[in-house]
Amino acid sequence: MRDFTRGVVLCALLGSVYASCPPRCECSEAAHTVKCVSKDLRSVPAGIPAYTRNLFITGNQIRRIGPESFKGLDNVTNLSLSNNRISEVESHAFSGLLRLRSLDLSNNQLAVIHPEAFTVLNQSLRELNLSRALYNHSSVMDLASSLRWSSLGNLRVLDLSHNSLIYLPSRIFSHLSGLRRLQLANNSLVALHNASLSGLELLEELDLTLNALKTFPEEGLRELDSVPRASLLLGENPFTCTCGIEPFALWLNASQARVEDADGLLCDFPASMRNTSVLAAGALTLGCHQRDAGADLALQTSYVFLGIVLGFIGLIFLFVLYLNRKGIKKRVYDLRDACREVWEGYHYRIEIDSDPRLSQVTTSADV
Template sequence: MLELAQRMVFCALVCSVYARASCPPRCECSEAAHTVKCVSKDLRSVPAGIPGYTRNLFITGNHIGRIGPECFQGLDNVTNLSLSNNRISEVESHTFAGLRSLRYLDLSNNQLTSIHPEGFSVHNHSLRELNLSRALYNHSAVTDLAMSLRWSSLGSLQVLDLSGNGLIFLPLHIFAQLGRLRRLQLSNNSLVAIHNATFRGLERLEELDLTFNTLKSIPEEGLRELDDLPAASRLLLGDNPFTCTCAIEPLALWLNGSRGRVRDAEGLACAFPPDMRNVSLLAAADLTLGCHQRAAGADLALQTSYVFLGLVLGLVGLVFLFVLYLNRKGIKKRVNEARDACREVWEGYHYRYEMDSDPRLSQVSSCADA
């Protein structure tokens, strides 16, 4: 009996060691480093049998089309998960909910077209960094992402990378639920404007990268949006095609007062028009004098034209009244004649009405005519 018990214990230990040492096919596992790598192995899905000791999981450079909650069951210890460059197009509901310790998630260089509203929900709000650079395939993915950032309980997220996605605009309130976000990467997109409520809710944001976009200017509405980021001490605006006309005035003045926050303010330059190319945007504030002079001249000319028009209309009115005064007798005579003519016409209509309404009078009238 004792021998049987010893054999059972021995078998359990062997099985335990084997299970801890097992590694999915075409993957590399290191128990000492708590790391599993499945890199460029032409995988079509997340491999099964990933060891439970895994903390760093790299499944990159494969051909995985979709990911769901069944892909990561039993991986409570994973803190860093990289799924970059896998051609992933769909993220299902609660895909990462089983990763109770997940802090860093990399989905960069994929082709996301469908993201469930709760696709990024993680147990205990553990996720701190989310990398979605070059991951959104089309406009519908941007809409899905906005919904997911609102519904996926990412209140503890601190870093979000959306660079290189060709974004032309950002849906309003897209970051409203990311109250602890500290760094937001929006570089290498095609953003054309910053609107009201674009960054609403980012009260703790420290760094905002808007480099390499298509911003020609930032109107006062957008500048107020940037000013409403109280903790943002690192703003980056370089490599945008700023157009230095009078419309650049609010931005140029704002930059001169915000050099401490805009870290690359000294390097910002005009791209258009050609005669202003490479002129410092800080120096472009001098254009405001010319703009104000032209605006003042235009206002003065407009006011002068209004005064002149008023004088002309007043003079015409006086002439008209003078002509009426000189012809007052003739006008009175014509008015009386018109009144008498109207009275005669009215009496004629009245007589005919009485004739038509009384049959006897109509018969007498017909006999008289005969």
């Protein structure tokens, strides 16, 4: 009888554990883990156990995440929603996850990101993965607003790689004062400007590999210097080693300790410089300076010579006028008298035409 009672209790416990696991998901109370992987789910399943710390809902067809999606899951610390075709994340969608530290939204199609989409109470979020997550270029503006409004001061890692970003909005990271690692690899960034790295004084790693950076002008170098503690990765960019590369080449030679792949940075254009180390581009730029100085000197000399010639011509013209002053004066007077005679003749004809007696004579003649 006692064994039977134990069996009933065990079956009840197993049944309760099984019942607490959502359909088409796998639950492990011992590992505090729930996995709902590639089950064609259309929304976040209900009934996720409260013990869950690691929640993986990946490879499904979930289009939207809202405030009701994760209610009652106070213990979740790691949440993966990758590869779900998510297009919209509403404000406070993750606010109910009081202990959330890592959020993975990679490989989605985020087109609409509401201003407080990543708000988590207690600012517990430490890692945010948005690799291959943005649907198009316009969604980066939504992202910028969300990063400003979501209270992410304690965020340590942000991954924005593989998003085809062509620019970074001004001060997009200014509210991420605690960020330590920023991954911007494999985008299409052509420049750093408009204080896009402002507020990241504590940054320790910045990855800019595999972008479209051809050089770093002075503004771009100021951006890199605004994160003085960060180790930089700049490889696999199509650097153009013409005269404009000089500021970057000089900066790179002085900052090799910060640029981890400085020795591997190679020129991509022009063809004569291809695969040449950017560090060695200083020799080219010295020649540029010499050519530029010579060109400036020649241009200045040309301007001076032109000014002298024009001045000389002007003096000759004034001298000729002076020598012919009497003849010029006579011609002016003659022209004035001729104009006066023409005007008087014209005025006389007008008076004759307007004389009423003349009109009477004409009428009488007709009769």
